[in-house]
C-alpha cells in the first residue's frame with residue numbers, strides 16, 4: 001500500500017491556526033525497507049503528542065522525517081510536514097538551518113549524540129542564540145544562566161565552564177534540554193530522553209518540561225516505548241506499529257478505551273501493582289521487518305484476535321471510533337468478547 | 346531442619362571503599378557503607394535505589410570483582426569473604442551474573458552458542474564435546490530460543506533474544522545464586538514482560554535464587570519476595586515485597602514510589618510537582634547524620650546530628666528469645682529517626698506507631714509486618 005489513503009481526522013481541528021505541525025501521509029523508504037508508511041498527525045500549539053511503540057516500530061524515523069533530519073538520499077521521504085504551513089519535507093538545507101535549533105529543538109536518549117564533548121556548557125548554550133538570535137556574548141551568557149536555572153541545575157554559574165564528562169547522566173540530560181530550549185523553539189521533540197534515567201530524575205525532567213511548556217506555550221512531541229511515561233505528559237497519544245499509526249486518541253480515552261489489539265497488548269505487558277509473580281501478558285514475536293512487510297495487516301502474525309478474512313490480505317484503513325479517536329484494525333470493537341486490556345498469555 | 350532455615354546467602358556489615366584522588370588530595374568513596382541482608386533459597390531479593398546508590402557494587406563484591414573492605418559473606422554457610430585462586434573459580438560457578446547490556450557481555454565475533462558452552466568448559470561440566478553440545482541445545486530450549494539461533498552472532502539477535510542467551514549462559518554452571526543487574530532495564534516493555542516471565546518460570550521449575558537489581562519499581566514489585574532500598578551505600582528500608590509496597594515507611598522509599606510513572610493518566614495529571622528534587626549527593630562527601638536529609642521533605646535539625654541506626658541484620662533481635670526469622674519473612678524496617686512523625690503525618694496520627702518507634706532507635710515499622 002502506498003500513501004494514497006484519504007486523510008482522516010487523526011487530530012482535532014487541524015484546519016485553523018491552532019495547529020503548529022501538520023504531518024500528512026508521511027512515508028520513508030530506505031532501499032527496499034518501508035520504514036514509515038503513511039503517517040498523519042498534527043500537533044496543536046502548546047499541546048503535547050505522545051508517540052508510543054516498541055523498538056523498531058518507526059518512532060524515531062517518523063519524527064526525524066517530519067522535522068527534516070533524515071538524509072535523503074539515501075532515504076526517500078514523501079508526504080508533507082507543515083510547520084506553520086511551510087513544508088519541511090521539501091526544504092533545502094539553508095531553510096532547514098533556520099528550523100533546526102531555532103524553531104524546533106531536539107532532545108535524544110543519548111546526550112552524547114547532542115552534546116559536544118570538547119565544548120563547555122557555556123559554549124554549547126551560547127552558540128545557537130548568538131548565531132540565530134544575534135545576541136551579544138554577554139546577553140547570551142545571561143540567557144545561558146537563566147536556562148540552566150530553568151532546567152533545574154543547581155548553582156548554574158559554577159557549571160558554565162564544565163565539560164559534559166564532568167556531569168552526571170541526569171545533569172547532561174538537563175543541559176541537553178537547556179540547549180534545545182536556547183532559541184525558544186516553538187516545538188520540542190523528545191526522543192526517549194528519559195529511558196536511561198532514574199525514575200526520580202525522569203519525574204523531575206517531565207515536570208520541568210511541563211512547566212516550560214506552560215510558560216512558553218511550546219508544543220512537544222514526546223516519544224517513548226512506555227505508555228506510563230507518556231501518560232505523564234501527553235494530551236494525545238499515537239501508537240505506532242510497522243511505521244503506521246495503529247491507534248490515536250486523547251490520552252485518557254486511549255487508557256480507558258483502547259481499541260487496537262496492539263495497544264491493549266502494550267498495556268497488559270506493563271507490570272501492574274499488586275500483581276504478584278504471576279505471568280505477565282506478552283505480545284509474542286516482534287515487529288515486522290520493514291524489508292518484508294506483510295500484504296495484510298502489519299500486526300497479523302502477532303494478533304490475538306485476528307479472524308476477519310481481510311486481516312491477512314488487506315491493510316486495515318484508519319477508522320474513526322470516536323470524535324478524536326481513530327484505529328487501524330478490522331476488529332475495533334469488542335465483538336470477539338476478549339478482555340479489553342488482555343493480550344495473549 | 347537447621348539447614349532449611351539457613352540462608353543461602355548471608356551478608357553482614359558489607360563495606361566497599363574505592364580510593365580516589367581529587368583536587369583536595371586522596372580520599373575514599375564509601376560505595377557500600379555496611380549493609381546486612383540474607384537471601385533464602387528459591388527466593389528473589391531485590392536491591393533498588395537511584396544510580397550511584399551502590400547496588401552494582403554489592404553485586405561486584407559478592408562476585409569478588411571488587412574486594413570488600415570489611416564485612417562477611419557466607420554462601421550456604423561457607424565464608425566466601427576472601428576466597429582466592431581455585432576457590433574463587435568455584436565461587437564464580439556458584440554465583441552467576443546477568444547484566445543490563447547483553448551486547449556488551451557477549452563476544453561479537455563468536456556464535457552465541459559459544460557464550461553458553463564456555464562456562465561448561467571452564468568448569469568441566471557437560472562431559473565430552475558432544476555432551477556439551479547437547480547441553481547447550483538444552484539450555485537454549487530452556488530459555489525459549491530455537492536451535493536455529495545457536496550459530497548466530499550477537500548482532501543478529503534482538504535485545505530480548507540476546508538477554509535470553511545471557512540467561513542461558515548464567516544457567517550453564519547450575520549456580521546456587523543468580524545476580525541480575527538491571528537485566529531488563531534496556532528492553533522494551535513487551536520484551537521486558539517476556540524476560541520477566543521467563544525468569545519467574547525458571548525459578549519455579551528449577552528452584553533458582555535471584556538477587557535482582559533494578560531501578561524500575563513496578564518491575565521490582567513484580568519480581569520480588571523481599572526488597573532492600575539503598576541510598577548512598579546504606580539500606581534505607583528492608584521488608585517483604587507486600588509490606589514495603591503496601592506501606593512504604595522510609596521517606597526515600599515513598600519518594601521513589603511517587604516518582605514512578607503510573608500509567609494512570611488521571612493520577613499523572615494530579616501530580617503537579619516532582620516528588621524528589623535534586624540529585625544524590627557526592628559519596629565523597631556524604632551529608633552528616635542521615636545521608637538522605639539533603640533531599641528529605643521531613644528532615645529536621647536532629648537529622649543532621651543523629652545517624653539513624655542502620656537496618657539491623659536479620660536474626661534474633663538483641664535480648665530477644667525469639668528464634669531467627671526465617672524464610673523471606675522478616676520485619677519491615679526503615680532507617681529513619683523521625684519515622685513516627687512521618688507516619689503520623691502521611692497516614693493519619695497513629696498512637697501505635699508512636700509507641701513502637703522509640704526516639705533515636707530504628708523503628709520496626711508498624712505496618713503489616715510479617716514474622717516477629
Ligand SMILES: Nc1ncnc2c1ncn2[C@@H]1O[C@H](COP(=O)(O)OP(=O)(O)OP(=O)(O)O)[C@@H](O)[C@H]1O
Nearest residue numbers: 363365374376395396397398399400401402403628
Ligand atoms: N571503581 C570505582 N572507583 C571509584 N568509585 C566507584 C567505582 N565503582 C563505583 N564507584 C562509585 O560507587 C558508588 C556506587 O556505584 P554503583 O555502580 O554500585 O551504583 P549503582 O547503584 O549500581 O548505580 P546504577 O543504578 O547507576 O548502576 C558510586 O558513587 C560510584 O561512582
Ligand SMILES: Nc1ncnc2c1ncn2[C@@H]1O[C@H](COP(=O)(O)OP(=O)(O)O)[C@@H](O)[C@H]1O
Nearest residue numbers: 030033035054055056057058059060061062290
Ligand atoms: N538508516 C537506516 N537504514 C535502514 N533501516 C533503518 C535505518 N534506520 C532505521 N531503520 C529501520 O527502520 C525501522 C524503524 O526504526 P526507528 O524509527 O529507529 O524505530 P524506533 O525509533 O521506533 O525504535 C527499524 O526496522 C529500523 O531497523
Ligand code: SF4
Nearest residue numbers: 297303311329330331
Ligand atoms: S486487522 Fe486483524 S490482524 Fe490486524 S489488528 Fe485488527 S484483528 Fe488483528
Ligand code: SF4
Nearest residue numbers: 635638641648681682
Ligand atoms: S532521618 Fe530525618 S532526614 Fe533522614 S529520612 Fe528520616 S526524617 Fe528524613
Ligand SMILES: [Mg+2]
Nearest residue numbers: 059060061191
Ligand atoms: Mg528510536
Ligand SMILES: [Mg+2]
Nearest residue numbers: 400401402526
Ligand atoms: Mg549499577
